[in-house]
Amino acid sequence: xxRKATATKAKTQPNAPQFTGEQDLEAFRxxxxxxxxxxxxxxxxxxxxxxxxCHLYIGQEAVVTGITMASEKGxxxxxxxxxxxxxxxxxxxxxKGVMAELTGRQGGLSKGKxxxxxxxxxxxxxxxxxxxVGAQVSLGTGLAFASKYKGDGSVSLAYFGDGxxxxxxxxxxxxxxxxxxxxxxxxxxxxKYAMGTSIERAAATTDFSMRGASFDIPGEQVDGxxxxxxxxxxxxxxxxxxxxNGPYILEMLTYRxxxxxxxxxxxxxxxxxxxxYRQERDPIEQVRARLLExxxxxxxxxxxxxTDIRAVVTEAAxxxxxxxxxxxxxxxxDITIEA
Amino acid sequence: xxxxxxxxxxxxxxxxxxAKWLVKVGDTVKSGDVLAEIETDKATMEVESVDExxxxxxxxxxxxxxxxxxxxxALVLAEGESAGVAPVKETAPEPSEAPVVAAEKANxxxxxxxxPAAPKFEAQADPDLPxxxxxxxxxxxxxxxxxxxxxxxxxxxxxxxxxxxxxYQGAYKVTQGLLQEFGPQRVVDxxxxxxxxxxxxxxxxxxxxxxxxEFMTWNFAMQAIDQxxxxxxxxxYMSGGQVTAPMVFRGPNGVASRVAAQHSQDYSAWYSHxxxxxxxxPYSAADAKGLLKAAIRSPNPVVFLENEILYGSTxxxxxxxxxxxxxxxxxxxxKGADVTxxxxxxxxxxxxxxxxxxxAAGVDVELIxxxxxxxxxxxxxxxxxxxxGRLVTVEEGWPQGGIGAELAARVMEQAFDYLDAPxxxxxxxxxxxxxxxxxxxLALPNVDEVIAAVNAVTYRS
Numbered sequence: 001x002x003r004k005a006t007a008t009k010a011k012t013q014p015n016a017p018q019f020t021g022e023q024d025l026e027a028f029r030x031x032x033x034x035x036x037x038x039x040x041x042x043x044x045x046x047x048x049x050x051x052x053x054c055h056l057y058i059g060q061e062a063v064v065t066g067i068t069m070a071s072e073k074g075x076x077x078x079x080x081x082x083x084x085x086x087x088x089x090x091x092x093x094x095x096k097g098v099m100a101e102l103t104g105r106q107g108g109l110s111k112g113k114x115x116x117x118x119x120x121x122x123x124x125x126x127x128x129x130x131x132x133v134g135a136q137v138s139l140g141t142g143l144a145f146a147s148k149y150k151g152d153g154s155v156s157l158a159y160f161g162d163g164x165x166x167x168x169x170x171x172x173x174x175x176x177x178x179x180x181x182x183x184x185x186x187x188x189x190x191x192k193y194a195m196g197t198s199i200e201r202a203a204a205t206t207d208f209s210m211r212g213a214s215f216d217i218p219g220e221q222v223d224g225x226x227x228x229x230x231x232x233x234x235x236x237x238x239x240x241x242x243x244x245n246g247p248y249i250l251e252m253l254t255y256r257x258x259x260x261x262x263x264x265x266x267x268x269x270x271x272x273x274x275x276x277y278r279q280e281r282d283p284i285e286q287v288r289a290r291l292l293e294x295x296x297x298x299x300x301x302x303x304x305x306x307t308d309i310r311a312v313v314t315e316a317a318x319x320x321x322x323x324x325x326x327x328x329x330x331x332x333x334d335i336t337i338e339a
Numbered sequence: 340x341x342x343x344x345x346x347x348x349x350x351x352x353x354x355x356x357x358a359k360w361l362v363k364v365g366d367t368v369k370s371g372d373v374l375a376e377i378e379t380d381k382a383t384m385e386v387e388s389v390d391e392x393x394x395x396x397x398x399x400x401x402x403x404x405x406x407x408x409x410x411x412x413a414l415v416l417a418e419g420e421s422a423g424v425a426p427v428k429e430t431a432p433e434p435s436e437a438p439v440v441a442a443e444k445a446n447x448x449x450x451x452x453x454x455p456a457a458p459k460f461e462a463q464a465d466p467d468l469p470x471x472x473x474x475x476x477x478x479x480x481x482x483x484x485x486x487x488x489x490x491x492x493x494x495x496x497x498x499x500x501x502x503x504x505x506x507y508q509g510a511y512k513v514t515q516g517l518l519q520e521f522g523p524q525r526v527v528d529x530x531x532x533x534x535x536x537x538x539x540x541x542x543x544x545x546x547x548x549x550x551x552x553e554f555m556t557w558n559f560a561m562q563a564i565d566q567x568x569x570x571x572x573x574x575x576y577m578s579g580g581q582v583t584a585p586m587v588f589r590g591p592n593g594v595a596s597r598v599a600a601q602h603s604q605d606y607s608a609w610y611s612h613x614x615x616x617x618x619x620x621p622y623s624a625a626d627a628k629g630l631l632k633a634a635i636r637s638p639n640p641v642v643f644l645e646n647e648i649l650y651g652s653t654x655x656x657x658x659x660x661x662x663x664x665x666x667x668x669x670x671x672x673x674k675g676a677d678v679t680x681x682x683x684x685x686x687x688x689x690x691x692x693x694x695x696x697x698x699a700a701g702v703d704v705e706l707i708x709x710x711x712x713x714x715x716x717x718x719x720x721x722x723x724x725x726x727x728g729r730l731v732t733v734e735e736g737w738p739q740g741g742i743g744a745e746l747a748a749r750v751m752e753q754a755f756d757y758l759d760a761p762x763x764x765x766x767x768x769x770x771x772x773x774x775x776x777x778x779x780x781l782a783l784p785n786v787d788e789v790i791a792a793v794n795a796v797t798y799r800s
Contacts, residue, residue, distance in 0.1 A: 035370070035371075036370065039370055039371060039387065039389045040389060042387065042389075043346070043389045045346070045347070046344065046345075046346020046347055046386075046408075047344060047346065047347070047408075047409055048347050048408060048409065058371070077546065079542070108579070109579065109581075110577055110578050110579035110581070111579035111580070112579075113576055113577055113579050114577040114578060114579060115577075118577035118578065119578075120574075120578040120581050120582045121581065122581055122582060127542070127545050127546075127582065128578075128582075130570070131569070132565060132569050132570070135538060135565065135566060135569065135570055137538075138534065138535050138536075138537070138538020138539050138541075138542065138566060139538050139539075139541055139542035139545065139566075139570060140542060141535075141538070141539045141542060142538060142539035142540060142541060142542020142543040142544070142545070142546070143542045143543070143545065143546045144542075145539055145542065145543045145548075146542070146543040146545075146546030146547060146548045147546070149498065149524065149543070149548060150546075150547070150548075156542075168534065169534040169535045169538060172530070172532040172534055172535025172536070173535050173538070173539065175530055175532065175535070176529070176530065176532065176535060176536065176539060179530070257371075259384075262348065262349070262384075263348050263349045263381075263382060263384075264382075265381075265382035265383045265384065267383075278371075328452055328453070328454070328455050329455050331454070331455060332455065332457055332458050333580065334575050334576045334578075334579060334580040335575065335576055335614050335615055336575065336615060336617065336638075336639045337575065337583060337638040337639055
């Protein structure tokens with residue numbers, strides 16, 4: 001049900017919508033791939049293979065996984081900020097191409113010219129990977145504008161963080177999205193910290209699901225650590241947008257385990273806080289426990305999945321390590337298209 | 340046997356202190372477990388395990404300072420591995436030596452590699468007009484309006500958005516009649532939201548539409564400049580050629596009349612600085628039409644700089660079905676042998692009037708209208724300077740880092756031996772635009788300044 005601009009508080013819902021065994025299995029695989037990929041990326045950063053900024057998605061896996069499961073792959077467009085590796089993996093982009101972009105090699109998704117924060121795929125309808133905080137909200141609203149203009153029935157999923165939620169252009173976009181009833185779902189990934197600044201120290205109101213209230217955009221707060229809750233809310237939001245009712249806001253209450261980027265000393269939060277999330281709320285462990293409890297799968301089956309995913313990640317890392325850097329001639333290509 | 344290596348906190352870190360071990364020999368660890376803390380003078384970071392297994396050996400004791408990046412600091416045995424052998428398991432591979440070597444190689448190789456030459460832009464000539472073609476007198480405003488209407492008729496993906504473009508018929512009436520012909524879906528009035536609607540239009544271009552974004556004036560586009568540069572201009576490059584933003588950002592640029600500092604500014608040099616953008620600044624009605632049509636068809640983001648004062652000026656426009664001009668080609672407005680004057684947009688008015696007076700005084704001026712600022716048609720300028728040996732540039736913008744400065748640098752680099760005098764720039768004065776009528780007049784370039792500059796470089800004064 002599409003609620004008016006009133007938020008519902010997240011809790012670990014005893015009456016959470018149930019997943020079939022198959023859905024749980026799919027979610028488990030996708031989230032584990034992100035987790036292992038990001039751990040490997042962290043390791044490769046430490047080895048000097050990845051340069052610059054590297055923002056890991058560890059802890060937030062349920063958000064993009066649940067939303068993508070609720071969307072139409074290949075039809076609905078997605079766009080996010082710089083914490084983008086997980087989005088691409090779930091959307092089906094080749095992990096080798098993603099990792100090789102992180103290492104700046106010719107086989108990277110952007111031929112090594114974009115890096116961690118700038119990757120795109122027309123084919124998968126993924127529009128980045130945007131390095132400027134908040135820019136993707138206007139751009140994502142534009143993807144929805146194009147959808148409505150062409151009448152192709154697609155929905156735009158625009159992700160941004162609690163930090164970006166304080167940017168001016170977000171509200172300019174909210175206004176136009178509602179004014180023109182554009183099919184866009186604004187997904188606020190509230191991981192509590194904009195770099196090192198907690199939401200309490202940066203936001204006058206910390207219930208981000210209410211940020212569309214003055215534009216009459218409905219919003220919900222969602223337990224972003226439970227992939228079932230994410231999926232359920234996303235289904236509702238996407239349906240709302242697709243059927244011509246305009247935008248919808250989903251505030252995903254989530255948590256990143258790692259620093260903002262690799263060089264983040266994380267002095268702004270306590271170890272206990274991190275540990276508590278990891279031990280009690282981990283999105284992957286929740287699914288693992290469910291799968292075992294329901295007898296969908298055995299410990300051995302899980303081991304096999306782990307092994308398979310590890311192999312995919314290892315292959316990606318090896319490729320990204322050994323693939324050559326882009327040819328020097330690439331310096332001058334892709335600046336403009338010759339008419 | 341997987342080795343845990345000393346990680347780098349940043350690409351520049353070379354060594355650090357192993358502050359603390361959080362595991363001991365014999366502990367079982369899994370992915371994500373924190374193994375140790377390392378410190379530099381700037382930050383502290385946790386080393387997490389990527390592999391699963393049992394800690395076999397601690398190689399660097401806690402408290403050790405100056406541990407080099409990529410030094411093995413511990414050994415973790417994967418499940419099933421025995422201590423005596425180090426089998427390489429496909430499923431739990433150890434980080435090989437290869438990455439480190441590759442990284443070093445990459446870093447070493449970088450400074451040694453020669454920079455490949457930039458590709459040269461080859462401008463095309465203007466199309467030949469049919470014999471005896473009818474010339475119609477149009478204002479620049481009408482020419483721009485016709486260009487948009489013609490292109491919108493030809494391609495349904497083209498739409499225009501901006502403040503007051505539809506119901507109001509355009510703040511400067513450039514979009515007059517478009518709403519009536521194309522309807523509100525394709526002629527979209529926006530809220531006063533430059534940053535937001537510029538970004539929205541870029542997103543629509545990513546998804547296959549062909550937006551024309553009208554800024555009521557380019558002064559207000561300062562609110563949107565992030566989206567123009569960071570999203571539109573750089574998109575093709577940072578996506579490795581995958582995602583494009585074919586679109587036009589247009590509106591009046593430059594000095595208006597008596598509107599003071601915040602509403603009177605020339606952004607030509609700003610946008611011409613940016614790779615990925617095409618920047619066009621026409622002067623005549625014919626160029627306004629032919630180049631706006633080309634801009635709308637361009638597969639690249641185009642910044643199209645019009646001029647409020649020129650909107651009402653008239654010129655002859657060829658009456659042909661499809662008048663499209665090449666982007667990146669300067670126009671020689673008058674051929675001459677004594678001195679080259681280069682300008683564009685409103686600067687051409689001062690340059691043209693000065694040329695008339697100079698020619699009457701016996702100076703054979705060659706006058707060039709750049710028309711496009713990026714890509715800049717240096718060839719036409721260089722060839723001219725090789726002939727005349729003298730260059731004067733004229734623009735309304737500020738002098739530092741201006742178009743004239745760029746032209747002077749190119750001529751110095753490519754035609755130094757041909758110069759018979761220093762290049763002189765006639766520009767707007769290096770001040771915010773004043774309001775008072777007398778001061779505003781002083782801040783602008785003028786015909787006398789152009790004449791004085793020409794006299795100076797021809798040693799006539």
